[in-house]
Amino acid sequence: MKDKKEFKVLLVYPNLTMMLVPSLAIGIFTNILKSKEYQVDLFDTTHYVSDENSSPQNRVKFLQAREYDESNDLGIRIKTDLLGDFRKKVTEFQPDLLMYSVVEDCYNQCLALMTEIKDLEIPHIVGGVYPTASPNTCINEPLINCIGIGEGENIITEISEAVRMEKPYDGIPGIWFKSDGKVIRNSRGPLVNLDEGIRPDFSLFDDTRFNRPIGGKIFRTVPIETYRGCPFQCTYCNSPMQVTLAREAKIGNFMRTKDIPLLRTEIATTIANHDPDFFWFVDDSFTARNKAEVFEFCDMYEEFKLPFWFNTRPETTTPEMMQRLKEVGAYRISFGIESGNEQFRKTVLKRNTSNADLIKQFDMLSKSGIAFSLNLIIGLPGETRDLVMDTVRLCKAIHGFDALTVSIFTPYAGTVLREVAVRNGWVDKDHITTHTTYKSALTMPPPYLSSDEIDGLMKVIPLYIYFPESDWDSLKKAEIDNPEGRALLSKYSEIYTRDFLGQDQQNDRKWDIDGASGCKSNTKDSFSITFNSPERITDEELIMLTMQT
CATH class of the missing domain: 3.80.30.20 (tm_1862 like domain)
Structure with a gap:
């Protein structure tokens, strides 16, 4: 059993490239874990390049957002060696417990990270929206031994203490875990009381993560x-x-x-x-x-x-x-x-x-x-x-x-x-x-x-x-x-x-002529200000598209 002040938790945040604004969940977990006197650190994948354009980059490409420069405007240095840097972080910090917070878009990235350090055999829990929505998919993945379902505020403290004190997971509400070749499915615990005053702590995030074009x-x-x-x-x-x-x-x-x-x-x-x-x-x-x-x-x-x-x-x-x-x-x-x-x-x-x-x-x-x-x-x-x-x-x-x-x-x-x-x-x-x-x-x-x-x-x-x-x-x-x-x-x-x-929202805008398109002054466009869409869905299609039987 480790002393609390020596117990180390690494929060891992798989994220799409350049999906800006720090994670609220990671901020809340940081505060909770620090309040327990654990040593806490973060590995955040947001600034790593991916094989495809990220959603924010595509927003600009598809004319849905104003252009910005990642380096000059946001101060961001894009990184390339995601898996190598992750392994380095883990080996240097030497966590006793890894906590992954995962949405579906980043699940495959999460698995890649877990594969990179599989040989280190560090206890882990994978939580977030995706394990909650698809728990069987996650717990049946050979890389994953434990998942958290629903809100994580209470789960993270209980599993941390179980790992620190070398106790079994049987009594921890809201987790599924593997034991002796079987999957143990614990029932969910109570919902979090939002009025308990748990404030997020974003201090583990790189300072450039706060910069967002708006x-x-x-x-x-x-x-x-x-x-x-x-x-x-x-x-x-x-x-x-x-x-x-x-x-x-x-x-x-x-x-x-x-x-x-x-x-x-x-x-x-x-x-x-x-x-x-x-x-x-x-x-x-x-x-x-x-x-x-x-x-x-x-x-x-x-x-x-x-x-x-x-x-x-x-x-x-x-x-x-x-x-x-x-x-x-x-x-x-x-x-x-x-x-x-x-x-x-x-x-x-x-x-x-x-x-x-x-x-x-x-x-x-x-x-x-x-x-x-x-x-x-x-x-x-x-x-x-x-x-x-x-x-x-x-x-x-x-x-x-x-x-x-x-x-x-x-x-x-x-x-x-x-x-x-x-x-x-x-x-x-x-x-x-x-x-x-x-x-x-x-x-x-x-x-x-x-x-x-x-x-x-x-x-x-x-x-x-x-x-x-x-x-x-x-x-x-x-x-x-x-x-x-x-x-x-x-x-x-x-x-x-x-x-x-080309205009930012602070510029004065001329509104359209009556009946024109709402987005901009455009005198060529005289579309009617009313639009009553026709019914296009047949009764048969309605059954098909609404899960009716």
């Missing part, structure tokens, strides 16, 4: 959580899975909100310890809560007034709320639209808001003075080109956004739409995803989109939304990877980058 500027950015869980049931997202699993385990409601005075203390402490000039609120949908709580947050946050970003749904906002959020520092908002076809969005994605209501909400939001972007998904199960163009038309009817975030549907474990895709034979049941700007994993028959068609659309979605329909024939040619297509893509991209993305 709206055309670089900010020193720190993540903050004000609530955990999501009240919605979107079928493309794995957040509803957490609610379902907690309910099935009979451990309570996964949706929990932090006490505002406690949140105020956490914010003040984070400012004192890390000196951020921007906060990144990681809540699934920031304004999807009791409206009085939003105003209570604003009254508290007025003391700080640091600029901040959050993600939310447009239908959860009001003019008064937006005005107050603007007063206390709201700098940017990301709003999820995902699909522009009302029937598909309501029945398949479980987003029960009409196009008319969305357009009305965005008309209000465009007057708030807060910059915002729209989140879209293409390549969804059962999606056709007509459905994608419905999304384009809805976006053209929306006023005020200054950026678009387009993701290729990713069949994450734990989502309803992954099960839909598996059941229809469009993705293998054992498929492991990569990031949301990488090639589609689905293989769908006509009339549904092929992987190549999705790739082509990914390049030009912002252009379809920005330019008038009279240019659409040329833009369709720009989807094709041939000399003519590349020349057209270059031509239109240059105009779009210069006239739209």
Whole structure:
């Protein structure tokens, strides 16, 4: 048995290249483990080059983000020897326990890291969203001996003590582990009490990890959580899975909100310890809560007034709320639209808001003075080109956004739409995803989109939304990877980058003529301000796409 002060834990954070802003979970775990007097260190893979462009790099490539220079703007030095550096870190630090925090996109990277040091036979636990969503896949992997399911705050202290004191894992809630050739599946423990005041400690991260481009500027950015869980049931997202699993385990409601005075203390402490000039609120949908709580947050946050970003749904906002959020520092908002076809969005994605209501909400939001972007998904199960163009038309009817975030549907474990895709034979049941700007994993028959068609659309979605329909024939040619297509893509991209993305959000913008596209002044475009999408899904397809029997 080791003395606590001699016990060493290495946190390992497999991450996609350049996925910026430090991990909140790693920050929380650092604080907890240090409070137990252990020696704690971190291996973070974010700054290592990969074989493919990362999601942030692809955002720039696909005209969804303003350009930035990783070295000059962010101060980042890209590294190359991921596995060699990891082995060096492990052999020099000599941890008694390795803790991996893993999402599905990084699972294969995690396995590569584990393979590199397999011969050292160091006790480990693999936790995070992916082991929670796909525990059998993880525990059946020969490299993995122990996984954590659900929240990790309590698990990490109990397993650390078990390893330190050389005790068995049998009584540790929330873990599965291998013992004598068998898998032991311990039941889950209670949900974490967010009001216990566990504040994240980001001191183990490289200082450049805080630098993030936002709206055309670089900010020193720190993540903050004000609530955990999501009240919605979107079928493309794995957040509803957490609610379902907690309910099935009979451990309570996964949706929990932090006490505002406690949140105020956490914010003040984070400012004192890390000196951020921007906060990144990681809540699934920031304004999807009791409206009085939003105003209570604003009254508290007025003391700080640091600029901040959050993600939310447009239908959860009001003019008064937006005005107050603007007063206390709201700098940017990301709003999820995902699909522009009302029937598909309501029945398949479980987003029960009409196009008319969305357009009305965005008309209000465009007057708030807060910059915002729209989140879209293409390549969804059962999606056709007509459905994608419905999304384009809805976006053209929306006023005020200054950026678009387009993701290729990713069949994450734990989502309803992954099960839909598996059941229809469009993705293998054992498929492991990569990031949301990488090639589609689905293989769908006509009339549904092929992987190549999705790739082509990914390049030009912002252009379809920005330019008038009279240019659409040329833009369709720009989807094709041939000399003519590349020349057209270059031509239109240059105009779009210069006239739209070339401005940061602080520049004054001329809004469009009435009825024109919402993204920019564009007098060529006279699209109607209303868009009622047709019903395109048959009853047979509805059964196929909604897991009905």
